[in-house]
Amino acid sequence: xxxxxxxxxxxxxxxxxxxxxxxxxxxxxxxxxxxxxxxxxxxxxxxxxxxxxxxxxxxxxxxxxxxxxxxxxxxxxxxxxxxxxxxxxxxxxxxxxxxxxxxxxxxxxxxxxxxxxxxxxxxxxxxxxxxxxxxxxxxxxxx
Amino acid sequence: xxxxxxxxxxxxxxxxxxxxxxxxxxxxxxxxxxxxxxxxxxxxxxxxxxxxxxxxxxxxxxxxxxxxxxxxxxxxxxxxxxxxxxxxxxxxxxxxxxxxxxxxxxxxxxxxxxxxxxxxxxxxxxxxxxxxxxxxxxxxxxxxxxxxxxxxxxxxxxxxxxxxxxxxxxxxxxxxxxxxxxxxxxxxxxxxxxxxxxxxxxxxxxxxxxxxxxxxxxxxxxxxxxxxxxxxxxxxxxxxxxxxxxxxxxxxxxxxxxxxxxxxxxxxxxxxxxxxxxxxxxxxxxxxxxxxxxxxxxxxxx
Amino acid sequence: xxxxxxxxxxxxxxxxxxxxxxxxxxxxxxxxxxxxxxxxxxxxxxxxxxxxxxxxxxxxxxxxxxxxxxxxxxxxxxxxxxxxxxxxxxxxxxxxxxxxxxxxxxxxxxxxxxxxxxxxxxxxxxxxxxxxxxxxxxxxxxxxxxxxxxxxxxxxxxxxxxxxxxxxxxxxxxxxxxxxxxxxxxxxxxxxxxxxxxxxxxxxxxxxxxxxxxxxxxxxxxxxxxxxxxxxxxxxxxxxxxxxxxxxxxxxxxxxxxxxxxxxxxxxxxxxxxxxxxxxxxxxxxxxxxxxxxxxxxxxxxxxxxxxxxxxxxxxxxxxxxxxxxxxxxxxxxxxxxxxxxxxxxxxxxxxxxxxxxxxxxxxxxxxxxxxxxxxxxxxxxxxxxxxxxxxxxxxxxxxxxxxxxxxxxxxxxxxxxxxxxxxxxxxxxxxxxxxxxxxxxxxxxx
Numbered sequence: 098x099x100x101x102x103x104x105x106x107x108x109x110x111x112x113x114x115x116x117x118x119x120x121x122x123x124x125x126x127x128x129x130x131x132x133x134x135x136x137x138x139x140x141x142x143x144x145x146x147x148x149x150x151x152x153x154x155x156x157x158x159x160x161x162x163x164x165x166x167x168x169x170x171x172x173x174x175x176x177x178x179x180x181x182x183x184x185x186x187x188x189x190x191x192x193x194x195x196x197x198x199x200x201x202x203x204x205x206x207x208x209x210x211x212x213x214x215x216x217x218x219x220x221x222x223x224x225x226x227x228x229x230x231x232x233x234x235x236x237x238x239x240x
Numbered sequence: 241x242x243x244x245x246x247x248x249x250x251x252x253x254x255x256x257x258x259x260x261x262x263x264x265x266x267x268x269x270x271x272x273x274x275x276x277x278x279x280x281x282x283x284x285x286x287x288x289x290x291x292x293x294x295x296x297x298x299x300x301x302x303x304x305x306x307x308x309x310x311x312x313x314x315x316x317x318x319x320x321x322x323x324x325x326x327x328x329x330x331x332x333x334x335x336x337x338x339x340x341x342x343x344x345x346x347x348x349x350x351x352x353x354x355x356x357x358x359x360x361x362x363x364x365x366x367x368x369x370x371x372x373x374x375x376x377x378x379x380x381x382x383x384x385x386x387x388x389x390x391x392x393x394x395x396x397x398x399x400x401x402x403x404x405x406x407x408x409x410x411x412x413x414x415x416x417x418x419x420x421x422x423x424x425x426x427x428x429x430x431x432x433x434x435x436x437x438x439x440x441x442x443x444x445x446x447x448x449x450x451x452x453x454x455x456x457x458x459x460x461x462x463x464x465x466x467x468x469x470x471x472x473x474x475x476x477x478x479x480x481x482x483x484x485x486x487x488x489x490x491x492x493x494x495x496x497x498x499x500x501x502x503x504x505x506x507x508x509x510x511x512x513x514x515x516x517x518x519x520x521x522x523x524x525x526x527x528x529x530x531x532x533x534x535x536x537x538x539x540x541x542x
Numbered sequence: 543x544x545x546x547x548x549x550x551x552x553x554x555x556x557x558x559x560x561x562x563x564x565x566x567x568x569x570x571x572x573x574x575x576x577x578x579x580x581x582x583x584x585x586x587x588x589x590x591x592x593x594x595x596x597x598x599x600x601x602x603x604x605x606x607x608x609x610x611x612x613x614x615x616x617x618x619x620x621x622x623x624x625x626x627x628x629x630x631x632x633x634x635x636x637x638x639x640x641x642x643x644x645x646x647x648x649x650x651x652x653x654x655x656x657x658x659x660x661x662x663x664x665x666x667x668x669x670x671x672x673x674x675x676x677x678x679x680x681x682x683x684x685x686x687x688x689x690x691x692x693x694x695x696x697x698x699x700x701x702x703x704x705x706x707x708x709x710x711x712x713x714x715x716x717x718x719x720x721x722x723x724x725x726x727x728x729x730x731x732x733x734x735x736x737x738x739x740x741x742x743x744x745x746x747x748x749x750x751x752x753x754x755x756x757x758x759x760x761x762x763x764x765x766x767x768x769x770x771x772x773x774x775x776x777x778x779x780x781x782x783x784x785x786x787x788x789x790x791x792x793x794x795x796x797x798x799x800x801x802x803x804x805x806x807x808x809x810x811x812x813x814x815x816x817x818x819x820x821x822x823x824x825x826x827x828x829x830x831x832x833x834x835x836x837x838x839x840x841x842x843x844x845x846x847x848x849x850x851x852x853x854x855x856x857x858x859x860x861x862x863x864x865x866x867x868x869x870x871x872x873x874x875x876x877x878x879x880x881x882x883x884x885x886x887x888x889x890x891x892x893x894x895x896x897x898x899x900x901x902x903x904x905x906x907x908x909x910x911x912x913x914x915x916x917x918x919x920x921x922x923x924x925x926x927x928x929x930x931x932x933x934x935x936x937x938x939x940x941x942x943x944x945x946x947x948x949x950x951x952x953x954x955x956x957x958x959x960x961x962x963x964x965x966x967x968x969x970x971x972x973x974x975x976x977x978x979x980x981x982x983x984x985x986x987x988x989x
Contacts, residue, residue: 101537102537140492143484143488144481144483144484144485144487144488145479145480145481145484145485145488145523148481148484148522148523148524149523151524152523152524173422173495176495176496177491177492177495178491179491179495179500180490180491180494180495180497180500180503181487181488181490181491183500183503183504184487184490184491184503184504184507184510184514185487187504187507187510188483188487188510188511188514191338191509191510191511192338192511192524192526192527192528193527193528193529193532194528224537227534227535228534228535228536228537229528229532229533229534229535230532230533230535231524231531231532232364232365232526232531232532232533234367234371234372234525235367235371235372236364237301237363237364237365237366237367237531238301238304238307238363238364238367238372239364
């Protein structure tokens with residue numbers, strides 16, 4: 098069955114993932130409900146991953162990257178992520194999903210404590226958010 | 241050899257049927273007997289579908305009667321074609337997935353429920369054809385553009401496979417000058433009307449154009465005639481979610497916009513603008529209250 | 543005894559007819575299917591996207607919906623488009639009416655009016671079909687130039703036009719219209735003869751109920767399709783005029799228990815009455831036609847049909863005359879546009895408000911009533927559809943048909959089922975119903 102709630106955290110290699118690793122190495126406690134995915138840059142995050150993750154049973158999703166304005170290893174990847182996240186939030190809100198299901202945070206490599214804190218917050222909020230299952234297409238025609 | 245054709249219409253507007261029968265090529269084939277319309281409630285007197293070579297299905301699935309229609313029709317044809325965006329992706333009627341069907345019905349009939357009066361019941365939400373049955377060809381478009389219908393007719397006559405293009409509208413668009421600089425301004429389409437230049441790329445003028453996330457095949461009809469693309473051809477075949485694609489594209493183009501609120505002001509209706517034609521086909525095809533169930537948690541929580 | 547016609551063929555949309563002949567009376571129910579819920583869909587949409595969405599209500603008359611909503615939006619925004627763009631919209635509207643009428647004559651009604659005594663049973667290989675299709679493609683070209691695309695146009699926007707046609711394109715519109723008129727003039731006598739024969743074979747001296755009729759009307763030339771006020775002729779021949787903004791005082795709607803369509807009524811002196819709209823009412827309510835060909839045709843039509851002016855099968859002849867009128871008017875309007883200089887758009891801005899837009903769709907009076915908030919988001923939409931107006935009248939007409947057959951026989955078991963069915967189908971097809979349009983309504987206006 099796995100732990101519930103389940104949270105998916107997308108992290109960028111140079112900042113947020115480094116923070117997550119450092120948190121683990123320095124034995125800073127953060128909940129095991131977080132699944133961390135590492136991508137080269139937050140600019141690579143795709144909106145489809147968020148929709149798919151919600152659909153597949155993740156209660157909430159975190160996107161984390163380098164602090165604007167200067168930290169991004171690829172210069173402007175975090176700015177791209179920022180715009181995508183804003184639109185994603187508005188889109189999900191219009192579809193009736195709770196704000197806490199998707200979150201964007203800037204976490205630098207030297208902030209493992211910030212990563213641990215946010216991870217704890219997200220899991221706590223996810224516990225208070227209802228678990229949801231999505232009807233499949235063929236279930237539209239069940240009575 | 242005559243190819244027999246049947247046309248089945250679900251929750252439709254008849255635009256796709258009209259696009260087909262208004263084509264010069266179609267009427268030529270009809271005249272010389274290369275094709276024969278065996279069933280179409282629009283143009284023939286047949287009240288029931290019998291065996292045909294090719295079945296065109298237009299419209300999306302909105303009622304249980306539509307489901308019955310498909311079940312009865314499916315085995316009667318050698319080739320099934322999802323014709324038009326409603327059939328392929330749900331189309332504009334798919335925006336009804338933002339409301340619960342009880343709310344939709346209540347506002348027409350006040351308190352009388354349609355099952356009592358014998359009207360077909362609405363499905364819980366609109367679904368596109370190919371999510372419940374296997375189709376041989378998908379021909380999107382609202383309505384399907386002439387070049388695409390020509391390709392389909394070629395394929396049916398010659399027996400060769402029909403394939404969709406693999407590129408986006410931008411690649412066919414005459415307004416695309418190849419310039420890839422990031423853009424600083426995004427504004428609402430109504431406001432932009434005041435100074436829009438119809439001979440210049442719309443995104444460059446800060447007007448939302450769905451081109452980057454929309455399948456080519458229409459030769460960029462709307463942009464080449466003065467209007468930004470609204471995405472009626474649906475997503476590229478490699479993609480499952482047109483809204484996700486355009487959100488990513490906008491992030492990649494407008495990342496220097498300040499302040500961030502301007503992005504949202506320009507897109508006052510995200511679901512309606514970014515998945516106008518494809519909501520039922522999207523990863524999340526409905527409003528939470530329409531298609532999502534809240535359940536109890538089991539297993540460990542912390 | 544019961545009769546089911548399920549579905550009605552050679553019309554647009556899903557329609558089932560149920561007839562029950564009891565000992566005392568005849569019960570007729572027309573069930574319209576194909577519900578999609580557009581008024582609910584419109585709520586929450588940005589005002590500038592509304593025309594693109596309402597266009598998808600119907601692929602046969604998308605232009606009428608598109609333009610009606612544009613007019614409602616411009617009322618809300620408090621703007622008037624420049625004259626040249628207004629004239630272009632009228633050309634678009636007329637082109638849309640022609641292509642819809644020729645769809646009806648060339649495809650829907652065609653098997654009933656083609657005179658095919660040749661060996662070949664392929665009606666699509668006749669010269670009549672090929673000519674009608676050729677004329678229709680000219681109307682399609684006119685719509686493409688003025689609207690961008692012939693199904694679901696996009697060139698018209700609040701405030702004006704996105705891309706104004708070039709000099710050459712305006713010339714092309716004129717050429718297509720003039721060529722079409724040449725073909726139609728040659729074809730008219732044969733076509734009208736075939737239509738008249740169809741009417742005779744299906745009229746059976748049935749006396750249909752004379753209802754009120756309504757249409758857009760303008761004191762200047764001919765048949766009003768785009769601008770005007772509403773003119774109503776009651777069945778006792780008294781007249782009524784009202785402005786589109788006041789439609790709510792005169793048109794009421796009720797839901798029908800057995801149909802997804804709704805039942806509009808005209809309210810005259812507090813009394814709710816069914817009424818007819820469409821080509822025949824338009825012709826009856828028009829002012830003097832100024833164009834050479836259609837002027838004569840209309841005069842002939844009026845002189846021949848004085849007695850039975852409300853035989854619904856005459857809609858078919860009215861459609862043909864209107865087609866010719868529309869082509870002639872298009873030529874006139876192109877000439878007018880060439881003499882107007884300005885082709886720019888009027889400035890638009892966000893505004894809260896309410897607006898009504900009315901046009902004559904091919905099938906009759908079409909009303910779009912919209913409300914939006916100060917963010918330019920639609921909060922309310924009420925659409926009154928011509929086919930929905932005519933469907934209750936069809937029920938009365940079908941009762942008359944069945945009654946006529948019953949009166950001919952002593953026992954209702956002797957009624958020739960196929961003959962009755964044929965008459966009913968001919969009647970319904972004459973109205974040229976567009977059922978996909980009719981089955982989306984939601985709001986009820988109570989009186």
